[in-house]
Amino acid sequence: MPRLALFALDLAAVSVLVFGLYFPRHRRRDLVVAFLGVNVGVLAVAGSLSSSSVGAGLGLGLFGVLSIIRLRSTELDQHEVAYYFSALALGILGPLSGGPAWLSPALMTLILLVMYLGDHPRLFRSYRRQVMVLDNAVVDHVALIAQLERILGARVHAATVERVDLVNETTVVEVRYSYASSKKALVGAGR
Template identity: 25%
Template sequence: MLQSSFTPTALDESELLGIQTLTDPVMSTAQSLSELAIRFFLNLLSCWVIVRLLYYPKSRRKDYVFTFLTFSSAMLLLLYAMGRVDVGVGLTLGLFAIFGVIRYRTETVPIREMTYLFVIIAIAAVNGLTPLYVVAGVPDNNPHYALSSGDVLLALAANALSIILILVLENSRGLRRSASKIILYDRIDLIVPERRDELFKDIEERCGITPVDVTIGNIDFLKDSAYIKIYYNTESCADTTLDSIIRDKQLIDNQTL
């Protein structure tokens, strides 16, 4: 009687399934610090170019320059820290909470400044979440983290495209920039619709600006004065803080004329 020479051997689950098990690679401290430095300085450089070279020359608002650069750096660090842990939905909820604080818990921000704010938030998100190190050496059974030149170029391209887009829009001659100004006008005889051309001419002579449209506000017939909001085209994008204060209707109504 023939006896089988086959001897059963114990196989683990990975061998039965044909799966090769590898030890998960861990980034070294030097790699983590270099990754953070690359992200931080790339983000700071991009935001500095956008804020200091594109935004500031036309607005001259140093307070917003400080706010944008500080907020962008803080947002980058926050996203980088959250991206290193598995937060899932918490990351999205955290971003919505931050946007909610910006929208409802601070004073009104002009539309141009709000646009720049969302631009630097988007750039901070790109620079904070784009993977720069990838796992390499898997075919050689030596997995480790290595800097991915492709991902670095992708991050650089995203930053460069954002800067180029803002540069083109800021210097486009086809896009007119409008501004508004509220004045206390003393010739209420000109505020009637029939004398609108005379009103425009008088405003241009006295204020030095060419109005495109006007809105008549609170009128005081006892003192022959009225609040008028003037809309005009301008090359400057500077915000008038005084106008932002007077823009509140309750403040105007309670103002002593």
């Protein structure tokens, strides 16, 4: 497949990723430019390195270091990290012309399909994660679970205490919980 066609395919794929999947589902405008920028940047550098005497490994290593710095500089949720690396992978696949002509388009399609399914709103929609600050210091785990279930009206699957402040009487806890099927309709309607 001609390189220009692969570049166009990458731009189409990242457009589907960003404007068809990510933004309609999560509405975080600031990451749209980040995903597009990292994709086109990787595409440009990988495209120029693949036709030069400098090894592509050097370029990919540089982008690995840059992505680590980028991911540490701001707080991203795990699904945003997945979109970030999907945009990065699409940019790397764009200039690759080795192997069968169908390989790069098939891998791009696979990335988009996995992101579509893995981040689908109906997948595990009754499950939630939240960090809560309770207005009392709770050191008994059984009592903590009971209090969280009462407050949330949901089944608590895991509760990780991040901090207990005995002076100010607060507990900071990360909670993973799910609503019963009758609660799903109410929660879905409130979102």
